[in-house]
Amino acid sequence: MKSTGEAGIRAYNAGETIIDGVEYSRGTSNVTVKNCTIKHLRTGVTLAHATGTKYVEGTTAIGCENGFSLGAGNRSRFLCRLCLWPCIRNNIY
DSSP states (O other): OOOSSSEEEEOOOOOEEEETTEEEEOOOBSOEEESOEEESSSEEEEOTTOBSEEEEEEEEEESOSEEEEOOSSEEEEEEEEEOTTTOOEEEOO
């Protein structure tokens, strides 16, 4: 099976926007993901670039090449289900 897109849920922590000469920093912090189902994408949930506490509960990745990529940092809760076929790997460190 081949994935049909990039990521189901993804957080970014970089970038700047300038509006009328005022610079705004962008990023994602203290992410909560609850009761989601992601099917047939390259990655189910990617929060590796988010800062702060990452809370993931009741989330399922089905048929994703990489189920969950949470990265380092604080994780207050991680209660999820991963469909083992055809998921290839998880990056939870």
